[in-house]
Amino acid sequence: MLSHLLSSGKKSYDLPSIAFEFVAKALPDKLDKGDANKIGKAFIEIVDALKAQMKNTENSEYVEKWFEFLVDRFKSRGLTPYEVVSNFLDIPLARVLSRMEKRGVTLRRDRLIEIDKLLSKETVIVTERIYEEIGHEFNVNSPKQLADVLFTELSLPVSGRKRSTREEILNELKSLHPVIELVLRYREVTKIHSTYVKPLMAIESEGEGFVVHTDFKMTGSSSGRFSSINPNMQNIPARGEFASKIRSVFVPRKGFKIVGADYSQIEFRVMADISLDSALVEDFIKGKDIHMSTAARVMGKPEGEITKDERNLGKTINFAILFGQTKYGLSRLAGISGELAQQYIEEYFKTYSGVGNYINRAKEIALKYGYAQSMFGRTRHIAGLSSRNRNMLNAAIREAVNMPIQGGEADIMRLAMVEIDEMIQKKYRDRAYMLLQIHDELIFEVKEELVEEFSEKVKDIMKNVVKLNVPLEVNVSSGSNMSELK
DNA sequence: AACCTCACG
DNA sequence: ACGTACGTGAGGTTC
Numbered sequence: 033m034l035s036h037l038l039s040s041g042k043k044s045y046d047l048p049s050i051a052f053e054f055v056a057k058a059l060p061d062k063l064d065k066g067d068a069n070k071i072g073k074a075f076i077e078i079v080d081a082l083k084a085q086m087k088n089t090e091n092s093e094y095v096e097k098w099f100e101f102l103v104d105r106f107k108s109r110g111l112t113p114y115e116v117v118s119n120f121l122d123i124p125l126a127r128v129l130s131r132m133e134k135r136g137v138t139l140r141r142d143r144l145i146e147i148d149k150l151l152s153k154e155t156v157i158v159t160e161r162i163y164e165e166i167g168h169e170f171n172v173n174s175p176k177q178l179a180d181v182l183f184t185e186l187s188l189p190v191s192g193r194k195r196s197t198r199e200e201i202l203n204e205l206k207s208l209h210p211v212i213e214l215v216l217r218y219r220e221v222t223k224i225h226s227t228y229v230k231p232l233m234a235i236e237s238e239g240e241g242f243v244v245h246t247d248f249k250m251t252g253s254s255s256g257r258f259s260s261i262n263p264n265m266q267n268i269p270a271r272g273e274f275a276s277k278i279r280s281v282f283v284p285r286k287g288f289k290i291v292g293a294d295y296s297q298i299e300f301r302v303m304a305d306i307s308l309d310s311a312l313v314e315d316f317i318k319g320k321d322i323h324m325s326t327a328a329r330v331m332g333k334p335e336g337e338i339t340k341d342e343r344n345l346g347k348t349i350n351f352a353i354l355f356g357q358t359k360y361g362l363s364r365l366a367g368i369s370g371e372l373a374q375q376y377i378e379e380y381f382k383t384y385s386g387v388g389n390y391i392n393r394a395k396e397i398a399l400k401y402g403y404a405q406s407m408f409g410r411t412r413h414i415a416g417l418s419s420r421n422r423n424m425l426n427a428a429i430r431e432a433v434n435m436p437i438q439g440g441e442a443d444i445m446r447l448a449m450v451e452i453d454e455m456i457q458k459k460y461r462d463r464a465y466m467l468l469q470i471h472d473e474l475i476f477e478v479k480e481e482l483v484e485e486f487s488e489k490v491k492d493i494m495k496n497v498v499k500l501n502v503p504l505e506v507n508v509s510s511g512s513n514m515s516e517l518k
Numbered sequence: 519a520a521c522c523t524c525a526c527g
Numbered sequence: 528a529c530g531t532a533c534g535t536g537a538g539g540t541t542c
Contacts, residue, residue, distance in 0.1 A: 173539055175522055192530095198523060223524060226538055253534055257527085264536045267526035299527090299533095355532035365532080423530075434533045441527095471527045471534085 121408075121446050122250065128453040128466065129248045129258075135465045136243035137265070137477075140513070143281050144233050147274070151225040158218045165211040172218050186211075224274045231263055232281065244282075248469070255435055256410045256442030257471055266470045268514070279515035284477040289510045291483060292517035293490045294473035295445070296505040297322055299354060302440035305500040306407065309386025316502035323347035330379045349376055353387060354437065356430035391433050398432030406439030441472060444504075448497045449474065452490055460486060475514070483510050 163169050166185070170177045179195040182188045188205050199216065206212045235242055244263065252259025260266040268282075269275040284290045295301075300322055304312040315325045327346025328335040338346070345366055352362045363373035381388040398404050403413040412435045416428030449469065456464050460478075464486050468475040474494075478486045487508040494506045509518040 171540080174541080175539095176541075196522085219524080223538085227525065227536095231537090252536095255534055257534060259535050261536065264526080267524090267536065269525065270527090272525095352532070355534095357532045358530095361531050426531085430532065431534095438527095438534060473527080 124450045125446055128449050132466050133245050136245040137282050137467050138285055139242040139244055140281050140283050141242045147277050148229050151221055154221045158214055162211060162214045228278050254412050255438040265468055276515040280513045282514040287479060288477040289480050289483050290514055291476040291478045291487055291510045293494060293506055293508045296507055298441050298472050299437050301502050302437050304502045306436055307386045307390035309384050311384050313502055323350055326350050329383045330376050356433050394433045395429055404432040404435040406436050406443050408443040410439045410443060444498050448494045451493045451497055
């Protein structure tokens, strides 16, 4: 229902005309959990009246009329349509986030201790082998000291003008000296140890057990996504040797299971929706593997002949387009020549001309107005759009092209979260909890006997929360810890 | 506080 | 001639 309201809002209002000063004046800079209630109070009666009315009709004209009526009332209070939309969404959303934080995720501290031991041992071994290889001790954690060792003592080749020791560079040096592998291993082990294991071990018992309560920031990003701090629960390892070990630390409470639901390729679907690119739309409607399809189209091959590596290249190309990358970036990331990268990009825009049109359109609008907007009017002002510095300007343009896509993803997820929470409060109180949001994924803990039913309902809400020109696909899975989610 | 590096979507 | 991807948070070192 909320979705109808919003998509009708999308069509009826000229959102680009909305001034930022207006928003800034009417809303506090940070719409946080604390002051959400304050602001929210003014809107609650209106929201309730709307809902009561909407129960009596499925007539969209009626909804539209109500929306206009509401907008008038909001306007009389000095609020713009964007604020109406954002308040409909953000006030209840603040409560959702607050509930998630309060509940928290339970930890298996015993597993954490095991991992801690393992990593400590491994760190000692690897460190000693590094010293042995080099002939003396130094601080491997120090990029400066490491650079001295690699580039001065060992005279390994420096690529570019900075003596960077980042992973990408080290990978190129692997064959030149045995210490490189060891340093990479050291980095992998100590990263996991210091960033995840140690901080989680420092969490104190709440009596019942160990629970991690992150802090989701609603205003944490300029695209509309949330961020998560203290600790960041949106960057828990998902790949690599230790990912499943770390993930297995996060478990459901007794009698519950962990349930995960994630949108499949949501950013590319939003891109298809905005651009209306016929090839992209067609692929999604047909339920195709989008990266495979891109690889086939760009390389001019039948899909059946696309290898795993080629599909991977298709994926890299898709992300390159999404982020507005040039042939230089693509060639570096895909490990292909500049000419080939150029050729693929040209081929991409020949095939997906609608995407090219979208990019040009987004660019024009951004340069004209100085900001970019998502499908629901979420607005991002971008200072660099008026920069005379070419790099700054290009970066700003990439931001403006990407924002409607990433912002659209965020809008959709926010809507879904509010609707799912409404369902939980109504039908699953104390039996299902939303725990985490990781941009395109939601994680819950659900009473064992309700997992199947609840999963279906969540999937249904997520798929139908907005109507795009392409279908939204959602994968759900469950398990007895976070590593068991697919 | 700035910088480098690296974890995630 | 330059130097490349969008959005984040965090730990460790250096200044």
